[in-house]
Amino acid sequence: xxxxxxxxxxxxxxxxxxxxxxxxxxxxxxxxxxxxxxxxxxxxxxxxxxxxxxxxxxxxxxxxxxxxxxxxxxxxxxxxxxxxxxxxxxxxxxxxxxxxxxxxxxxxxxxxxxxxxxxxxxxxxxxxxxxxxxxxxxxxxxxxxxxxxxxxxxxxxxxxxxxxxxxxxxxxxxxxxxxxxxxxxxxxxxxxxxxxxxxxxxxxxxxxxxxxxxxxxxxxxxxxxxxxxxxxxxxxxxxxxx
Amino acid sequence: xxxxxxxxxxxxxxxxxxxxxxxxxxxxxxxxxxxxxxxxxxxxxxxxxxxxxxxxxxxxxxxxxxxxxxxxxxxxxxxxxxxxxxxxxxxxxxxxxxxxxxxxxxxxxxxxxxxxxxxxxxxxxxxxxxxxxxxxxxxxxxxxxxxxxxxxxxxxxxxxxxxxxxxxxxxxxxxxxxxxxxxxxxxxxxxxxxxxxxxxxxxxxxxxxxxxxxxxxxxxxxxxxxxxxxxxxxxxxxxxxxxx
Numbered sequence: 001x002x003x004x005x006x007x008x009x010x011x012x013x014x015x016x017x018x019x020x021x022x023x024x025x026x027x028x029x030x031x032x033x034x035x036x037x038x039x040x041x042x043x044x045x046x047x048x049x050x051x052x053x054x055x056x057x058x059x060x061x062x063x064x065x066x067x068x069x070x071x072x073x074x075x076x077x078x079x080x081x082x083x084x085x086x087x088x089x090x091x092x093x094x095x096x097x098x099x100x101x102x103x104x105x106x107x108x109x110x111x112x113x114x115x116x117x118x119x120x121x122x123x124x125x126x127x128x129x130x131x132x133x134x135x136x137x138x139x140x141x142x143x144x145x146x147x148x149x150x151x152x153x154x155x156x157x158x159x160x161x162x163x164x165x166x167x168x169x170x171x172x173x174x175x176x177x178x179x180x181x182x183x184x185x186x187x188x189x190x191x192x193x194x195x196x197x198x199x200x201x202x203x204x205x206x207x208x209x210x211x212x213x214x215x216x217x218x219x220x221x222x223x224x225x226x227x228x229x230x231x232x233x234x235x236x237x238x239x240x241x242x
Numbered sequence: 243x244x245x246x247x248x249x250x251x252x253x254x255x256x257x258x259x260x261x262x263x264x265x266x267x268x269x270x271x272x273x274x275x276x277x278x279x280x281x282x283x284x285x286x287x288x289x290x291x292x293x294x295x296x297x298x299x300x301x302x303x304x305x306x307x308x309x310x311x312x313x314x315x316x317x318x319x320x321x322x323x324x325x326x327x328x329x330x331x332x333x334x335x336x337x338x339x340x341x342x343x344x345x346x347x348x349x350x351x352x353x354x355x356x357x358x359x360x361x362x363x364x365x366x367x368x369x370x371x372x373x374x375x376x377x378x379x380x381x382x383x384x385x386x387x388x389x390x391x392x393x394x395x396x397x398x399x400x401x402x403x404x405x406x407x408x409x410x411x412x413x414x415x416x417x418x419x420x421x422x423x424x425x426x427x428x429x430x431x432x433x434x435x436x437x438x439x440x441x442x443x444x445x446x447x448x449x450x451x452x453x454x455x456x457x458x459x460x461x462x463x464x465x466x467x468x469x470x471x472x473x474x475x476x477x478x479x480x481x482x483x484x485x486x
Contacts, residue, residue, distance in 0.1 A: 050392060078394030087385035091484045093406045102393045105403060136484045150393075 007055030019213035032204035033193045039211040041193045049160040050077040075144035081151025082160045086167045089135040096131040141172030159190035252404030276455040279446045300364035305371025330369035343434045359431040367424045378413035418475030422468045
């Protein structure tokens with residue numbers, strides 16, 4: 001994917017969260033956004049995923065600009081998948097029903113066709129025997145993996161993941177990151193917001209450091225995480241990396 | 243100890259206490275006199291059931307409408323909802339009935355006290371329902387709405403498939419409680435001479451001067467309506483719990 005962002009501005013009330021953010025990625029498969037809390041990473045991700053409209057600015061994937069009205073934006077959202085930090089799954093439905101919902105109600109598939117579509121990913125990620133359970137009966141890691149799967153079964157153009165492991169303990173974090181790693185290896189395009197720097201090094205084609213509403217630095221993971229000369233970025237990684 | 247046994251023991255102890263209290267009162271029981279008016283009781287009971295059912299349905303609809311007003315982004319619509327809820331919840335049902343029937347209904351030429359009674363009762367209960375529904379909707383995490391949008395569901399689909407099922411589970415206990423209150427509040431319709439259950443008991447009392455024998459069946463009759471309602475509510479809550 002080739003992401004081009006020009007002078008993106010986002011405000012909530014009187015607070016400016018994105019302050020003329022600009023980024024040109026070139027052709028990459030995975031983009032990882034890192035940076036301090038409140039710096040604008042999640043806000044940026046939500047705009048890229050078509051959930052929020054910016055105040056001004058231009059965002060284009062592969063030359064196609066994002067729509068500016070809600071109805072067209074909904075159409076765009078149907079072509080991509082988004083996973084949040086928590087509470088993705090609908091608690092009153094089983095994991096299977098959660099997976100079938102977008103296929104049946106958004107893509108209009110029959111239940112038989114939908115079940116056939118989800119069978120393979122469930123087997124591939126070893127969740128077939130959990131599918132009949134409600135989210136309350138699943139572990140945090142299982143829930144997030146089902147949530148990622150739900151985003152995948154509609155065969156989206158790209159995935160957006162907003163700190164998918166931040167609410168998980170280390171073991172569950174590992175199982176979710178493993179799944180995302182597998183997706184990267186099999187060619188899935190995604191934009192990921194994460195604090196897991198080791199994982200960012202592994203899966204990112206490009207890392208962008210977002211702070212104070214702007215992209216402070218961007219480049220290959222090693223260059224940004226380990227060898228960045230920008231003081232703001234250098235300071236951030238020195239503090240959080242072991 | 244099983245729950246059924248525990249409930250039975252508590253009820254039995256309670257009944258024994260009441261029986262003992264009554265035995266200490268030097269009261270000449272006159273059940274025979276009251277028994278003569280059993281048809282009056284039955285008719286009144288039937289009217290109460292009918293009024294309550296009608297008001298239940300109407301108040302649920304009014305409550306949903308008011309909850310939508312309360313959640314509206316339009317300032318004027320939200321104001322209509324808020325003024326309605328605060329005014330109705332802040333004033334006694336008695337006053338609302340009297341003003342509703344003797345002033346408002348007369349002004350618009352509506353003289354059927356049963357219809358007016360049901361309407362006032364529905365508007366009264368609807369205000370409480372509105373707050374219950376609004377609270378239920380607010381308790382659903384924003385991520386649920388985000389997830390529904392992210393999948394590409396339309397607002398109506400989001401509401402029907404994601405929000406409403408969760409909201410119903412959240413508000414069920416409170417709504418059942420409101421239904422029970424409504425059934426008992428319907429007794430107040432007696433002040434505008436609606437011939438429901440409570441008025442029947444009052445009239446029998448005035449004929450026979452047997453107060454306890456008139457009002458104890460009244461209590462029993464309302465229990466007959468409210469206990470099954472509570473039981474059904476608990477059954478539904480258990481069935482629709484997220485955990486199994």
